[in-house]
Amino acid sequence: MALKKTKEQEEIVNTYNKSIAEGIIDIEITSCLCNSEEFVKIADFDRYGFWHPVSVCKNCGLMMYNPHPTAKSYKEFYESDTYRKVYDEGNFIEQAPDRFKNGQGEQIADALLPFIRERSLSSVLEIGCAGGWNLAHFSREGYQVVGYDFGPGLVEFGKTQGLDLRLGSLQNVKGTYDVILLNHVAEHFTDFLGNMQDLAKHLSPQGLIYVGVPNIDNYGWGQLQNAHVFYFSPRTFKHYMQACGFKIIEFGPDRKIHMYGIFEKNDEIENSNALQEECDLILRKVRKGKIKDGILRVMKMLGLKKG
Numbered sequence: 001m002a003l004k005k006t007k008e009q010e011e012i013v014n015t016y017n018k019s020i021a022e023g024i025i026d027i028e029i030t031s032c033l034c035n036s037e038e039f040v041k042i043a044d045f046d047r048y049g050f051w052h053p054v055s056v057c058k059n060c061g062l063m064m065y066n067p068h069p070t071a072k073s074y075k076e077f078y079e080s081d082t083y084r085k086v087y088d089e090g091n092f093i094e095q096a097p098d099r100f101k102n103g104q105g106e107q108i109a110d111a112l113l114p115f116i117r118e119r120s121l122s123s124v125l126e127i128g129c130a131g132g133w134n135l136a137h138f139s140r141e142g143y144q145v146v147g148y149d150f151g152p153g154l155v156e157f158g159k160t161q162g163l164d165l166r167l168g169s170l171q172n173v174k175g176t177y178d179v180i181l182l183n184h185v186a187e188h189f190t191d192f193l194g195n196m197q198d199l200a201k202h203l204s205p206q207g208l209i210y211v212g213v214p215n216i217d218n219y220g221w222g223q224l225q226n227a228h229v230f231y232f233s234p235r236t237f238k239h240y241m242q243a244c245g246f247k248i249i250e251f252g253p254d255r256k257i258h259m260y261g262i263f264e265k266n267d268e269i270e271n272s273n274a275l276q277e278e279c280d281l282i283l284r285k286v287r288k289g290k291i292k293d294g295i296l297r298v299m300k301m302l303g304l305k306k307g
Contacts, residue, residue: 003047003222009086013049016082016226020051029067032057033193033230033240039066040279042286043224048086050226056286061278062240063216063231071190074227075169078150083227096131096157105134107254108183111262112210113141115249119206121178127199128185132158132165135181139163143179148172170195176204183212184258187228196244200265209246212260213237215253216282219289223257233282234259239275242266 005013019025031037039055042063046052056063069077077083084092099105115121124138129147131154139145139162147165149155158165166172180203189195203209214223216231223231232240237259238248247266254260299305 003049005048005086009048012082012086017049017051026070026073027067028070028190030190032060032062032064033243034060034062034275036060039064040283042283043221046224046226047222048226050086052224052226054224054231056279056282058279060236060239060275061233061280061282062236062275063233063282065226065229068190068229074188074190075150077227079152081151081153084151084154087225087227093153093157096133096154099131099133100136100161105137105183108134108181108210108212108260109137109141111250111252111260112138112179112208115208115262116143116179119178119208121204121207123177123204124179124181125173125177125202126181126183127170127173128182128188129158129165130154132161132163134183135163135165136161138179146177170198173202176202176207178204178207180207180209182210183260184214186211187213187230187232190229192230192240193244196241196246200245203265205265207264208249209263210260211237211241211263212254212258215257215259217285218257219282219285220257221289221293233278233285235275235278237261 034057036057036059038058040058041053041055043052043054052065054063054065123144124135126135126147129135129149130151132147135145135147145164147163148168150169152167155165155167180199199209213232215234216223217233241261241263245266246263248261248263250262252260296305
């Protein structure tokens with residue numbers, strides 16, 4: 001089962017899957033973040049038909065795409081704007097102005113600004129900033145903003161909006177910032193623990209990091225996306241952010257099926273056994289999600305539901 005695609009999207013997906021099969025795109029097999037190598041597979045393809053083997057770790061219950069493309073392969077994928085052409089319907093450059101007008105990113109600003117003012121913070125960095133619509137809210141408030149993204153088209157557009165956007169990602173960042181935004185970016189990391197620890201080096205002592213990710217407790221076939229390496233539940237999300245040396249300040253839902261956390265650096269890293277039942281819990285949620293998807297598919301076939 002796959003979503004309906006335009007001719008361009010169909011060609012992109014077919015070419016990508018062929019490149020995987022022929023070894024043109026480098027892939028790697030990795031252990032779970034808990035170091036376990038025992039998994040239960042739950043899917044082979046994402047919602048658009050991209051090759052996307054997804055499994056649940058038997059030890060900690062973390063869901064992940066494994067094997068998956070290497071960091072280098074992903075970089076090439078994003079730099080080509082292939083990601084945007086498939087996952088953003090229509091012309092994503094032409095749609096960019098609407099994202100500024102419709103208040104996209106406002107929820108992030110609403111969550112962070114009280115803490116920023118309370119701590120007298122002044123600079124904001126965003127990794128994976130796209131066209132900069134999240135940063136625009138902070139720029140209007142007078143804060144120094146800098147954004148990095150692999151997509152050249154959206155970076156150039158963001159510059160026309162007066163924002164300091166740059167081609168690149170975490171590896172290109174220099175200096176420290178008071179606030180770091182990772183909105184639907186952390187799940188794309190191929191080295192989650194290493195990347196989060198590297199980000200901590202660029203966070204000021206009183207700084208905050210905002211991380212928004214999908215909430216896989218709301219499992220459904222539509223959640224699967226070949227650019228996502230990790231699928232977090234609230235429990236695995238908090239656990240592994242803590243393992244990276246962060247303390248949670250605020251946690252909440254985002255757009256019904258997603259979630260976010262605001263964190264500060266924490267020198268005291270605690271070991272936890274809270275995930276010992278996570279695998280069984282996630283597998284139950286997956287089964288429930290698959291049943292729901294099946295019912296919706298039948299309803300569409302019978303003409304009882306559109307879309």
